[in-house]
Amino acid sequence: MVSEPLLREExxxxxxxxxxxxxxxxxxxxxNARTIGHVVRAVKAxxxxxxxxxxxxxxxxxxxxxxxxxxxxxNTAINDYRxxxxxxxxxxxxxIITPYHGIPGKGSALRTVFKIAAELGAxxxxxxxxxxxxxxxxxxxxxxxxxxxxxxxxxxPLYHRHKYDGTITNSIVYPLxxxxxxxxxxxxxxxxxGFSGRLAEHYLTHDVWYTDVAxxxxxxxxxxxxxxxxxxxxxxxxxxxxxxxxxxxxxLSAMLTQVVSSVFSLMETYHDHWVKxxxxxxxxxxxxxxxxxxxxxxxxxxxxxxxxxxxxxxxxPIWEQILAEETFEGIKRLGGIDRGDFRxxxxxxxxxxxxxxxxxxxVVINRHHLLKSLTPLYLARTASFVLETxxxxxxxxxxxxxxxxxxxxxxxxxLIQRWES
Amino acid sequence: MGILREEDEMQNSFTEALLKTLxxxxxxxxxxxxxxxAALVIVIxxxxxxxxxxxxxxxxxVMTRFDRFCANAGVTQALTRADIRASPSxxxxxxxxWLVFIIFLMSGISALRLEVFxxxxxxxxxxxxxxxxxxxxxxxxxxxxNFLSRAALIAAVNANLSSPRVISGLVKFLxxxxxxxxxxxxxxxxxxxxxxxxxxxxxxxxxxxxxAFGLGGRDVARQVLEQKFLEKEIGEPDEFSHI
Numbered sequence: 126m127v128s129e130p131l132l133r134e135e136x137x138x139x140x141x142x143x144x145x146x147x148x149x150x151x152x153x154x155x156x157n158a159r160t161i162g163h164v165v166r167a168v169k170a171x172x173x174x175x176x177x178x179x180x181x182x183x184x185x186x187x188x189x190x191x192x193x194x195x196x197x198x199x200n201t202a203i204n205d206y207r208x209x210x211x212x213x214x215x216x217x218x219x220x221i222i223t224p225y226h227g228i229p230g231k232g233s234a235l236r237t238v239f240k241i242a243a244e245l246g247a248x249x250x251x252x253x254x255x256x257x258x259x260x261x262x263x264x265x266x267x268x269x270x271x272x273x274x275x276x277x278x279x280x281x282p283l284y285h286r287h288k289y290d291g292t293i294t295n296s297i298v299y300p301l302x303x304x305x306x307x308x309x310x311x312x313x314x315x316x317x318x319g320f321s322g323r324l325a326e327h328y329l330t331h332d333v334w335y336t337d338v339a340x341x342x343x344x345x346x347x348x349x350x351x352x353x354x355x356x357x358x359x360x361x362x363x364x365x366x367x368x369x370x371x372x373x374x375x376x377l378s379a380m381l382t383q384v385v386s387s388v389f390s391l392m393e394t395y396h397d398h399w400v401k402x403x404x405x406x407x408x409x410x411x412x413x414x415x416x417x418x419x420x421x422x423x424x425x426x427x428x429x430x431x432x433x434x435x436x437x438x439x440x441x442p443i444w445e446q447i448l449a450e451e452t453f454e455g456i457k458r459l460g461g462i463d464r465g466d467f468r469x470x471x472x473x474x475x476x477x478x479x480x481x482x483x484x485x486x487x488v489v490i491n492r493h494h495l496l497k498s499l500t501p502l503y504l505a506r507t508a509s510f511v512l513e514t515x516x517x518x519x520x521x522x523x524x525x526x527x528x529x530x531x532x533x534x535x536x537x538x539x540l541i542q543r544w545e546s
Numbered sequence: 547m548g549i550l551r552e553e554d555e556m557q558n559s560f561t562e563a564l565l566k567t568l569x570x571x572x573x574x575x576x577x578x579x580x581x582x583x584a585a586l587v588i589v590i591x592x593x594x595x596x597x598x599x600x601x602x603x604x605x606x607x608v609m610t611r612f613d614r615f616c617a618n619a620g621v622t623q624a625l626t627r628a629d630i631r632a633s634p635s636x637x638x639x640x641x642x643x644w645l646v647f648i649i650f651l652m653s654g655i656s657a658l659r660l661e662v663f664x665x666x667x668x669x670x671x672x673x674x675x676x677x678x679x680x681x682x683x684x685x686x687x688x689x690x691x692n693f694l695s696r697a698a699l700i701a702a703v704n705a706n707l708s709s710p711r712v713i714s715g716l717v718k719f720l721x722x723x724x725x726x727x728x729x730x731x732x733x734x735x736x737x738x739x740x741x742x743x744x745x746x747x748x749x750x751x752x753x754x755x756x757x758a759f760g761l762g763g764r765d766v767a768r769q770v771l772e773q774k775f776l777e778k779e780i781g782e783p784d785e786f787s788h789i
Contacts, residue, residue, distance in 0.1 A: 289786040314789070377788055378704040384789065422786055428706070435703050439710045443696065446618075490618050491693065497700045507788075 131240050136223045143219050146245040147179035148172070148269055151238030153231050154255035155188035158197050160369050161255045165201040168253065171265025172218050173203070174211040176273075181214070184241050185222045185255075186234040194255070195222045209262070232339035232346070239325040249273040251280075251319040256369035260317075267361035267412050268319030275411075278356035280319030281310045281348060283410065284366040288514065288522040289424060292507045293384050295526055297478060298345065301388060304533035305399040306352045309407045311360060314344040314384065324356055342387030349391045353398045362412030381503055382496040389485040389496075400541055404534055416519050429508035430464055436501025443498050447484040449543065452476045459505065469509035471532045477502055478533075479540040486544060578658070585654035592650020600643035607635035620692035649674075680729040687725020691718045716755075723747060 132140070150168050154161055165183065172181040185198040199222055206213045221241060227233035235252055242250045249272035253260060271277040294314060302313045320328075328350065333339065338346045351358060392399065436444075437460045445453055455473045462468070481499055485492055514522055607613070616622045616634035625634065632640070656667045695718035702710035727744035731737060 287786060291787060291789060293788050376704075378701075380789055424786060432703070432706055435706065435710065439699060439703050439714075443700070488618070491696075494696055494700055497697075497704060500704045 131226050131237065132244070133223060133226075136221060136241070137244075139219075139221055140241065140244045143180075143182065143221075143245060145180065146182045146219075146242075146247050147249070148176055148181040148273065149184060149238065149242040149245060149247040149250045150181070150265065150269075151184040151186060151235065151242070151250065151252040152198070152255050153186050153188070153225075153234030153238070153252065154190060154194045154198075155229075155234075156190045156192045156194060157255035157369070158190070158192040158194045160258060161185075161194055162197050162201045164253060164255055164257050164260055165198050166203060167257075167260045167262055168265055169201075169203050169218055170206075170209050170211070171262035171269075173206050173214045174209060174262050175266040176269065177212060177214045178216075179273075180216050181218055182241075182245060182247070183218060183220045184238050185220065186225045186237040187222070188229055188234060189224055195224075198222050227334055228339050230340035230343070232341070232343035233334065235343050235347075236329070236334050236339065239328050242322055242325045243329060247322045247325070249319065249321060250325055251317070253317045254368060257317070257366070258369065259365050259367035261364070264317065264363050267363055268317065271359050271361060271409075271411050272319050272321045275359070276357065277319075277359045277409075278321040278324045279348070279351035279358045280411075281358065281360045281408075282312050282315035282317045282366075283360045283362045283412070283414075284312060284315065285362075285364055285415070286366065287422060288517065288519060289422060289511060292510070293381060293503070296474070296503070296506055296510065296529070298384060298388055300475075300526075300530040300533040301478060301482075302345070302349065303405045303530055304537050305392065305402070306349065306395070307402040307405045308352050308358055309405050309530075310348055310352070310358065313348040315366075316344050317363065317366075318344075318347055319361070320347070320351070321356075324351060324354075327354055327356075337383075337387060337390065341383045342390070345384070345387045345391065349395060353395045359409040359411060362410060362414045364415075377504075378497055378500040381500055382493070385481075385499060386485075386492065386496050389482050392482055393486060396544075400544075403537065405530070424511050426508045426511050427464070429504040429511075430467055433501045433505035433508070434460060436498070436505075440498050440501065443490065443494070444502075446489055447495060447498070448477065448480045452480050456502070465512075467505075467509055467512055469506045471529050472536065474506050474529070475532045475536045476539065477506075479536065479543065482540065483543045581658050585657040588650055588654035588657055592647050592654065595650065596643045596646035599646055600639040603642045604635050604639035607638055612638070619689050620696070621688065624688070624692075676732055676734065680732040683729045683732060684725055687721055687728070691721035691725070694718075694721060720748075720751070723751075 130137075150172075152161065152164055152168070165185075168183055172179075172183075183198075185195060187195050198220060203209070223237065225234045225237040227236065238250070238252060249269045251265065251268040253264065253268070268280050268282070271280045291312075294312065298314055299311060303309050328347065331350065333346065336342075437457070441453075441457075444456065448456065452473065455470075456477070459467070459469060459473075481495065484490070484495055489495065510525075514525065517525070612635050613622070613633050621634055625632075625637070630637070652667050652670055655663050695714040698717045699710050699714035702713045707713065723744065727740055730740040
């Protein structure tokens with residue numbers, strides 16, 4: 126079978142004409158006409174303000190948008206740089222706008238960005254989502270400078286978020302990634318990353334572009350691959366992350382399945398790496414961190430607990446196959462707790478996640494069913510967290526999260542023992 | 547003298563008839579004996595081959611973790627419910643043993659060259675593929691039924707529907723009916739009746755469901771539809787992002 130070239134002929138021509146670049150910022154997109162103009166302006170302003178002397182390229186890797194997204198990228202310009210209190214950049218900011226090759230998904234889009242960055246010999250790169258409403262020119266500085274000026278290879282984002290936002294990250298992805306790989310990367314699936322040209326080339330050497338990594342698992346894959354590859358990792362505080370409203374048809378269960386399956390699949394790939402690691406270490410943080418008030422938000426705890434109770438009633442035979450006996454007994458006991466006092470203890474939650482990871486590895490039941498059956502348990506843990514922290518400040522929430530992370534680290538031998546049994 | 551001669555002749559002819567019969571029986575027996583021996587050898591060899599194949603199949607299934615696959619697919623649980631304690635790999639071994647043994651047994655009987663059995667045996671061998679096909683259909687139907695009913699159960703729980711187990715059971719039941727009808731059709735047992743009965747039963751179930759859902763389960767239907775389409779508007783959606 127003759128494989129199609131990753132980059133189109135016209136893109137290869139454009140790369141030859143541009144003849145090298147210092148910085149590449151990629152924006153993957155699919156029908157983001159509403160927001161991508163703002164993202165492009167922020168990136169261009171960031172180039173002008175923070176890298177006026179460098180040759181910077183903006184790449185839009187599009188998934189076949191039908192709403193004119195590429196045209197908006199092509200036509201978006203900053204007419205008067207003085208309004209941004211900056212001078213016109215010395216070099217023209219070239220834009221490469223191309224549809225990506227491969228299966229539909231952010232991973233395929235970023236593969237094209239990596240390839241272009243590698244062809245241009247870029248020193249520092251970044252990727253930012255196209256649905257961002259809160260991106261500012263500073264994001265370009267914060268994602269690029271640690272690589273360009275400080276010699277880091279991978280910059281993970283650190284956002285300011287409400288204490289209840291990002292519960293999948295907080296209760297599963299962050300603590301699990303930290304316990305497994307030993308690096309405290311707070312937002313491993315943040316979506317906006319900086320990385321070196323060297324790391325972009327390293328990414329391209331992996332044969333994952335026709336797997337779920339290309340479809341939906343690219344964020345955690347980038348983070349995990351950077352850590353396990355021994356690259357220099359840091360974080361940059363970007364402030365708030367506000368993005369366009371998500372597609373309502375994508376339900377929680379599907380989202381949870383995608384995220385958790387990506388993490389669990391990587392556990393299989395990098396088993397030899399994580400099995401040797403104990404504890405964790407912090408990674409350097411750039412940017413000016415600040416805290417803001419925690420305005421109350423609406424959370425339907427009742428519905429979450431109802432979902433758990435329904436799961437306990439109907440999914441118990443499935444959970445019994447997945448969970449260790451002790452874990453399953455612990456979960457059954459949760460069913461008898463009064464709603465006001467409902468608590469899902471941290472150690473039980475950690476054992477639950479580890480048992481699911483082991484069952485996923487051993488294919489105890491169909492993997493899709495396994496991951497979907499995690500939803501009521503995740504909602505129970507989320508409900509417990511909300512009930513535990515109604516008046517908690519950001520610091521108190523951080524402390525609770527830190528305790529959870531330590532529990533994940535402390536119980537890692539349990540995971541290893543069950544994984545290898 | 548004449549009487550004596552007649553008696554002698556009668557005696558001779560009786561003896562001749564007896565001898566002829568005995569000779570004929572002996573000759574028949576002598577002709578049949580090799581067939582009988584051949585049949586016995588075939589049956590004994592069949593038992594031996596069947597036993598070896600059973601052992602090989604069992605070992606191969608154990609090595610390929612067939613029992614775990616069956617446990618995951620719900621086959622083991624179904625066997626336990628039916629009070630069958632043997633493992634699926636043991637059962638598969640037994641099945642292969644009896645299948646091979648019966649085939650050899652039929653071949654052995656055929657070696658006897660008895661006209662009355664020959665026709666039955668050839669019919670049996672012609673029918674055998676249909677039995678296999680029917681068993682295969684039932685097995686696949688069972689696996690698909692279990693898989694889809696579990697998927698329906700989990701989806702219904704995650705969608706907060708009120709009766710996930712009813713939905714799951716219904717899915718399993720419909721697939722079981724379909725598989726059973728297909729298997730009977732394959733066995734050519736009352737073909738027209740099976741097809742007609744299936745169409746009637748399937749139609750009746752659907753009509754029954756429609757009536758039950760529309761009339762008897764009006765409240766449940768309203769609840770389900772409200773949950774599905776209205777809750778997001780009239781309920782209180784969460785204001786935080788899970789991811």
